[in-house]
Amino acid sequence: MKTLKFNILYVSCILMFFSCANEMDQVENLNNPDKDQVLANGSDLISVIGGGYVSWWQANNQDLYPALAVAGDIATCSWGNFGMNILSNEPRNPVLNSASWSDLSVLEQPWQGNYAAISSANDVLGAINNNDITWMVDGEDKTPMVAAASYFLRGISYGYLGLLFEKGFVVDENTDLTQSLTFATYSELIDQAVTDLDAAITIANSNVFEIPDNLINGVEISDADLIKLCNSFKARFIVQSARNLTETNAIDWDNIKTLAEAGITEDFGPIGDNGITWWTNANVLMDSPNGFAEFGGRLDMRIVHLLDPNQPEFFPAAAGSVLTNPQMTTSDARIGSGKDFEFRPDILFSSGRGRFHFSHYIHIRFLNDPNFSDGADSKKMQTFMLEDNRLLLAEAKARLDEVGDAVLDVNASSRVTRGNLAPLLITAPKADVLDAIFYERYIELFNTAVGSGFFDRRRTNQLQVGTFRHLPVPATELQVLSEDLYTLGGVTADPTGVVPHYNINAAPARTNDNNIPTFN
């Protein structure tokens, strides 16, 4: 029995020696940090904001990008990817807002991504405002820079939510997320965006700083640059969030003029990094090897018609039909071989998917313009072009009946500098000036900021019948909230209630050239 006792003792000792209960508790995740880790040190906050900018970028420039372009009749593509087929169909379909939709990412990415960015900004602002975390480098307080970058990030995220969605939540660093949240309207989201951008301006006005170039890839932003950017984005959000012409007309254009005048003085956008982080899906709407190459989306015929009114607005629907003269005749220097838009004799889309996808022109500006990226190169991915700001300013002036001043802006714009088009006469009527502004908005800003053409069509009642005016809250979020599912868009309903829709019975779906749907 002694031996037995000894052995049991011996075994127990070994067991205790090897027991690793404590070690088990000490296992940490060495790959990815948690909230406490990333928010504990002032110097680490910048990486959280950096992550927030990545979230914001990927939210708005991935799957959503081509979906909005084709729904807005800016680009055209028959492929099913990114919801392009469903959302470009004629007659228009409702958004398939269901967890079963294989392209639900079109809704989920901007929804979740913008809120992820807001959440990053809230975490950092909470650390700074509520927990008094600061970041000092060699006696210099970098906290205001971080705070300004956070407000800017939160502002542009709310701005995009307001541009895109029917409704959303407003949460800041003080919101109790354990309580159920109520939806705010898109106007309230835009208001929050403006408030945050103003907060960024306030900090920038009283501090000197440089936001480093690894937040928005390759772009260093000084306090003065930040103020300009905030002003331009405020102008964009206020103008582009108008859901129809009535709302456009109700905009305080004086304010827009002020904002645009104090806006950006150079192009803004992250530098492409081969798609590692700063990826964009604009490349499916061009002949980019990273998109669908030759099969990429083409220039919608409505844009082709804008460039050359002799071209039809719609590709003839009849089987085997061709364009009598598919090549445009235009004096715009941006059209032609090796220019922004190039003619292709072939059409690679299948006619079975609808000839309304057909077009002979494709975008190749990234090949020839050192300042225009397809995301896979190391050039600037144009997110807010100087031209865009100039055109917002010109539009504000025109709508304020300062038409002569507007003409000067238009003539200083890409219309003349890149398009080589004739300058407008100083006496040009307001309608012509507005036409010239929108011409540039559609042509020069093609494949730049997400939704640019879509938002312009929306605020001028130019969207095709049945096109969603804005996106519904994604089905997956509604399920989490236990809310009823709903959707928007489709020719047979007007669920948005924003614009009196065209009566579909009076204009059945276009099946041939003589039955072009009416735009409202």
Next chain:
Amino acid sequence: MNTKLSGILTFLLAFVVQITFAQEKTISGVVSDGSGLPLPGATVLVKGTSQGTSTDFDGNYSITANQGASLVYSFVGYTTKEVKVGASNTINLQLTEDAQALEEVVITGSASGKSMKELSFSLGQVKNELLENVPATTAASALQGKISGVAISPSGGQPGSDVSIQLRTANSLATGQDPLIILDGVILEGGLADINTEDIERIEVAKGAAGASLYGSRAANGVIQIFSKRGKYDDKINVTYRTEIGLKQISSRYDLATKHYWKLTPDGSAFDLTTGSREPDDDGLADNIYPGGTLYNYQDEIFQNGNFNTHYASINGGNEKTKYLFSYQRLSDEGIYKLVGNYRRDNFRLNLDNNLSEKINVKSTFFYSNSDRDAAINSGTTIGVLFPALITEPIYDWKAPNEEDGSPYNYDSNIYDPNIFNPLYTLANNDRTEKRNRVLGSVSMDYKVLPWITLNGQYSFDYENNTFQNYIPKGYLSQDPDGQAQNIGFIQRSNFNGRAQNIRFNALFSDSFGADDAFNLNFRLSYLNERYENEFNDAQGYNLSVSGISSLDNIKDKPSISSASEEIITDSYFAIADFDYKKKYIFSGVARREGSSLFGPNTRWANYFRTSAAYRVTEDIEISGVQELKLRASYGTAGIRPSYEMRFETFQLRNGNATKETLGNDNLKPAKTGELELGINIDFLDRFSFEFNYVKSKTDDQILRVPLSAATGYKAQWRNAGQIDATTYEASLNYDVITNENFSWNLGVVWDKSKQKISRLDVPAYLTGPGTQETAIFRIEEGQNFGSMYGNDYIRSLSNLPSGLDPNDYVVNSFGYVVDAATESSAVKRVDESGNTFFVIGDITPDFRMGINSTFKYKNLSLYTLFDWKKGGDIYNKTKQWLYRDRRHVDVTNGAAQGIPAIFFDGTSGLYNTNVPSSAFVEDGSFVKLRELSIYYTLKGNTLGNIGDYLESVKFGFVGRNLITWTKYTGFDPEITHQAESSRSDLTTRDTNGIGNDDNTPGGDPNIFKVDNFPYPTNKTYSFSVQVNF
């Protein structure tokens, strides 16, 4: 102790009486085995006494006994013989091998090893004999069709790929069905792909919690224990050499369209390009002949008959102190794709057993495997070779040179669909190399403290090192596989190191007591410490400065880098007691407490138990014709572990920026299965043995990715949030049809039927799938079977027309679909009252599976066959859906012959349905397969003539695998190949292996997600083998 003492006294008394009154004499002789070789260590006992001796090294013995007494000769693994002592003083005896006795001792799930007859739960076993017939390339495939309740989903198909194993039902919604695999006591972390089968002695399979509770939180999906051969006590060295040389080929070619629907010039000599592009013909029928005359067969251009060969040699022997087995295997396999490098593998094994003293035994195992392969083929995805080979119209010359640089395989030959590139160019120029190193081993020491106490300690390890290199040279013309690399080149190098170490201590108490030692108890206390660490590093970049150099230093643009590491520590304490009364009433109990760093800090420890009982009826009641009847019941619990990062709150770091990913969960615990198994074993008519199990299990606390409101900033949180209820019926029958000395025929049948249902789901229903483009087809919804497919349902009867449609406007076409009468082109989808168009359209659950193996022996000739039958179970044929898109499927031309326009198949309104899942591509996956066949002829003894002086035996054989498949399934093969996550065949990102990354089901689940999406086709093989024993 009193009983023991009185036993000893009785024995002593009897001994004294013997000595006093008997007529003694000394008997001596030699004990040998069936082939005449001496058996050292055999026991010789005088019956009814405990007087005995054992044979020496040469099999000699000497014992004193009375004339008329009986001597009992026994040796482990041999049939015990009794001989009466006669007049002679010499008794030489041959013992014959008792195959049954040898095979029936099983280890898994019991305290110290038990015979199958004494088990109180079900345990599957594959014996060496069955494995040797048709040696599988990897150990896991060897299980197929041989044990009931085992489903093997073929791997990526490419040589060197691992397989996915499911035992009984699927128990986990999100983390896969992989069982725990143990090889010679080593818990395998790196899969089975490296392990060759020639070394395997037997495989034991505990299929669910009822048998595997002992193994805790990794055992809910069952446990597979593999035992390699050990050295044998012999006076000579046994050398075996086996070689197999064979041919692999694809089972069948895919039927593709050879006609098209494009408009031609009036003379038919060219496509009509007057509109700038090809336009559909006016009749819309895909019945036009391709202009130009030559039709290329791309399947012929990519597939080959691949050679493979194996060489295996083993040396085996030992003495009283030391036994050893050393083996080497080389495998070389060309695979069935052209321009893909061989898979080559070298395996070394050394098994050593040492008796250091009477009380101390040391057993050690070392295994090293080294392999490399050209990881060129992705299966189960539209990326790679098969997609372009099937979908490209047969009019382009793939072998023509590139006009750019004169290199072969014109990369952009496809002028009408320039998005699809020539895969031959990619295969020839893009190098994807995978190299694997694997070292496995264990050292185990037994110390017999007292006859009834044994202490044991074991250290085991599994180390793997994999490297992957993807090199696209500078000047590479094609955009496939990576448009960014076109012209400028690309290099990726990644490596993965995994190191698993286990330390184990056991204390085993074995004793018998009571009258006649009627009560038997084996009790084991164990401690196990598992430690697993891995690291992954990846660096890649574009734009190479110098041609032909694949070093990372050759990258001009900023490279992207990534790394990850994991550490998992687990501690387990467990106790197991096996108790029986006269081996008639059998009880067994297990308790295990396990703590793991994978569980949340608040739920760090989990408890498991099993209790089981069996009653061997025939020990009490004699039933005519029945040799054995055992009734069993077992209930056990076991777990499924979360994976490494699931419990942590994570911010994803990418290029130094942190973004929110998942919200941590300090309460995350393992999913827990409770399994009840009721079974019966019956051996009857001396020829049949039959087993049946009814199994019911519930797996609660499913580990699921629960979506969160976007307002939180986190995408999701892993929580315990659901339950699966599952039922299995399984049966096996073994029938010795004929057992003559010269002529025998054995038949084995295994059968099972199982299904699993999601009985509770605490998250909204969601879709998931293998993770490749547009394959999230499987609906996870409360009340549905796990494996239900979800999509649009094309109606096949006018009575199902959605409300509001006039039946007069619709007809049923010759493909059986309701289409609009005017155009006969648009198939109609089912719509319910609420306007919903998504329904359950299929279910992977088979009606049953069955395997039939037969071994027929006549003298030196043996014939073995294995048939595998799966009845029912749907497959989603995504390949067909893609081929409809481009009118490449033969249905489109068959349809044209019946006047059905191509638009019925392609486009948005056609069955292609813009790639949205639909009932049109759900097919019955039933099949019967002649999976294995072998014919052997063995020469030994006299038949070898003079050579017999040097050789013991020579065995010639023909071996066939997957020779014939009977199925109505229209794809390549109803066994869908999928790149298994564990194969690590594509180390492209740190989080997963690239393929198979659906957020809700990391790594995919090849057992459940039966999606045919351009799979690596299953192949058949024919080979010849020669085995020589020296």
